Amino acid sequence: MNINKQQIDKKFEEHIKELGTALFKYIYSLVKHKQLAEDLQQDVLLSAYLAFHSFEERASFKSWIFKIATNRCRDYWRKEKGNQRFWQEGVFDYVSTIEMTIEPEEYILEKYKKEEVLHKIHELPGKYREPLLLFYFHQCTITEISQEFEIPMSTVKTRMRRAKKRLQPKIDM
Structure with a gap:
């Protein structure tokens, strides 16, 4: 069991070394913010690592991990949209009074x-x-x-x- 886990870890590490930069660039192209892209990349890598044992090689590793990245970005945008709605509701009256001035x-x-x-x-x-x-x-x-x-x-x-x-x-x- 221990040898198998080491082999899995090594294989995952090889994939990440090959795709790490491309993954970051992809996430950055979606969110346009360096620190956020770095945070999301770490989240994607953690999720991929935890789910790597269930990875079936029907698709390429690249498409699999990029799909995880896309989903993480979507989750972030959904969360961010909710936060924006909260802040917009809170400051709406203040903004309208500024417009009156x-x-x-x-x-x-x-x-x-x-x-x-x-x-x-x-x-x-x-x-x-x-x-x-x-x-x-x-x-x-x-x-x-x-x-x-x-x-x-x-x-x-x-x-x-x-x-x-x-x-x-x-x-x-």
């Missing part, structure tokens, strides 16, 4: 700028417009947009970057 001219100018940006976004082709609207106006994550349109996250990011590039010369702010 803004001069009417400033408020109208800000509102006009937002409407102008929205109008310019609607002039973009659909494949560029939809990700921007979902991300900035409906608070969807890159992952959710990717799943909605059944396209890779990298494609969503590219389309958003290209849309911003197309919008930049049209909006003078």
Whole structure:
């Protein structure tokens, strides 16, 4: 039994040495925060280690551990969404009173700028417009947009970057 555990530990360690950097980069691409990515990577490694005995080699180790990483990131986002809702409810009245202290001219100018940006976004082709609207106006994550349109996250990011590039010369702010 002890030899078997040592063999399992060694095999797991070999996989991690091979994929450790790629795993971190993947998690970082999802969360865009170095310390959070490091924490999530540690959580993923611990979960994978504890479940490694049940790993069936029907799929590659890489796809298995990346799936664990995706699920951990989803768990984090769900938790974070709940925390945001809590804080938004608590400060909503305070924010609305701050908005009341803004001069009417400033408020109208800000509102006009937002409407102008929205109008310019609607002039973009659909494949560029939809990700921007979902991300900035409906608070969807890159992952959710990717799943909605059944396209890779990298494609969503590219389309958003290209849309911003197309919008930049049209909006003078």
